[in-house]
Amino acid sequence: MELLTALYLFPFLYIALLICKRAVQKTEQRCYMLHYECFKPPEDRRLSTETCASVVLRNKRLGIEEFRYLLNTIVSSGIGESTYGPKNVLEGREHYPTLSDALAEMDEIMFATLDKLFDKSGFSPSEINILVVNVSLIATVPSLTARVVNRYKMRPDVKVYIITGMGCSASIIAINLIQHLFKVHRNMNAIVVSSESMGTNWYMGKYRSFMLSNCLFRTGGCSMLFSNNRNLKHRALIKLNCLLRTHLGANDEAYKCCYQKEDNDGFPGFSLSKHLPKAAAQAFTENLKVLVPRILPLRELLRYLIVSRTWTKGDLEKIGKGLNFKACIQHFCIHPGGRAVIDGTGKGLQLDDHDLEPARMALHRWGNTSAAGLWYVLGYMEAKRRLKKGDKILMISFGTGFQCNNCLWEVMTDMKDRNVWDDCIDDYPVKKIVNPFTERYSWINDERLSFVRIH
Numbered sequence: 205m206e207l208l209t210a211l212y213l214f215p216f217l218y219i220a221l222l223i224c225k226r227a228v229q230k231t232e233q234r235c236y237m238l239h240y241e242c243f244k245p246p247e248d249r250r251l252s253t254e255t256c257a258s259v260v261l262r263n264k265r266l267g268i269e270e271f272r273y274l275l276n277t278i279v280s281s282g283i284g285e286s287t288y289g290p291k292n293v294l295e296g297r298e299h300y301p302t303l304s305d306a307l308a309e310m311d312e313i314m315f316a317t318l319d320k321l322f323d324k325s326g327f328s329p330s331e332i333n334i335l336v337v338n339v340s341l342i343a344t345v346p347s348l349t350a351r352v353v354n355r356y357k358m359r360p361d362v363k364v365y366i367i368t369g370m371g372c373s374a375s376i377i378a379i380n381l382i383q384h385l386f387k388v389h390r391n392m393n394a395i396v397v398s399s400e401s402m403g404t405n406w407y408m409g410k411y412r413s414f415m416l417s418n419c420l421f422r423t424g425g426c427s428m429l430f431s432n433n434r435n436l437k438h439r440a441l442i443k444l445n446c447l448l449r450t451h452l453g454a455n456d457e458a459y460k461c462c463y464q465k466e467d468n469d470g471f472p473g474f475s476l477s478k479h480l481p482k483a484a485a486q487a488f489t490e491n492l493k494v495l496v497p498r499i500l501p502l503r504e505l506l507r508y509l510i511v512s513r514t515w516t517k518g519d520l521e522k523i524g525k526g527l528n529f530k531a532c533i534q535h536f537c538i539h540p541g542g543r544a545v546i547d548g549t550g551k552g553l554q555l556d557d558h559d560l561e562p563a564r565m566a567l568h569r570w571g572n573t574s575a576a577g578l579w580y581v582l583g584y585m586e587a588k589r590r591l592k593k594g595d596k597i598l599m600i601s602f603g604t605g606f607q608c609n610n611c612l613w614e615v616m617t618d619m620k621d622r623n624v625w626d627d628c629i630d631d632y633p634v635k636k637i638v639n640p641f642t643e644r645y646s647w648i649n650d651e652r653l654s655f656v657r658i659h
Contacts, residue, residue: 290403373603399425407473424573487608
């Protein structure tokens with residue numbers, strides 16, 4: 205009898221514990237985002253169809269099969285003709301990149317976004333207590349954080365951190381670091397700079413798993429301003445409610461699915477293996493098992509207790525079919541890593557075209573800008589005036605390791621800045637994404653490929 209009573213009371217005790225845990229989390233956590241600025245490269249960096257083709261044709265190691273593979277990948281990528289590439293690649297210097305090229309690329313992105321951030325927010329560099337820069341593919345001496353401190357003459361006690369090797373999920377990792385620092389230090393202001401070093405990491409070989417990065421990744425970046433000062437709450441755009449990180453690095457298959465190394469011919473690059481979708485599904489599933497109880501409304505928790513028993517590793521679709529995420533979340537900010545990433549996440553969570561539109565359009569307009577990609581998606585939502593006070597935003601990101609890092613934000617004010625989307629937001633959403641590569645280059649055969657390269 206006592207056992208039956210305990211089993212009967214277990215769901216209610218579980219819910220009570222979750223309520224208490226949420227109350228504790230809210231009292232110990234205060235992280236407001238006050239402003240953000242995404243990077244818009246100069247117009248001479250645009251990658252039109254002709255520009256992309258000229259870059260591809262410069263690689264003499266590619267045969268007709270490799271060229272067709274690139275063509276099919278670009279056509280199916282969901283990327284349009286308005287993305288931007290690194291300066292040294294557009295100038296034809298991708299064969300011999302220099303440290304100066306890498307530093308110039310980083311300086312341009314960091315300083316352009318930070319200049320606007322300080323100008324529009326009204327904050328002075330001397331008011332910043334914490335600085336985090338995340339760029340995965342470059343490490344310099346002095347560090348990139350030191351370059352920022354020197355440029356803006358920041359205070360001598362500023363706490364600086366640099367995050368490398370974390371891939372597309374690094375900006376959420378940086379925010380997680382700030383979140384923990386905010387728990388220890390009161391009335392602090394922090395900046396996160398997210399970008400990637402593309403120009404000096406252009407792959408010049410012929411292996412397909414390496415060539416994917418050239419097709420998907422584009423130039424971009426973002427700087428964000430955070431604070432835990434209660435007196436600045438009225439200036440906040442969004443507030444962090446919950447953040448959770450999941451790491452599958454102990455699994456060899458997941459660990460190697462995104463890997464920086466040299467190919468068999470000695471050319472360095474970034475390999476994306478065929479196991480990537482499986483690793484992403486597993487990481488996302490494990491992440492949601494912990495995240496869901498923290499974000500679901502109470503009426504969904506009982507159903508969660510039943511559904512969770514049916515989950516297995518990588519079985520993401522069962523989660524989406526068993527739970528109603530829209531009961532507590534109005535917007536889904538999915539990392540625009542590629543069409544497969546967006547569609548797979550949408551299918552798993554049972555999202556519709558309206559939910560996936562921001563990520564798809566960010567991919568089309570800007571490409572995969574690595575850790576900065578989430579903020580171009582958020583910018584699209586804001587420019588379309590979707591974000592209303594009280595709305596919840598679930599950010600979903602994937603990164604090397606392999607890892608899945610997600611967080612839940614609450615909108616603190618009606619957001620309506622057209623931001624970096626200002627010059628093109630009225631042209632979106634694109635109803636039918638048509639890639640011009642098919643029409644202009646699909647006819648190329650071995651003889652014509654040789655002719656095009658010569659002329």
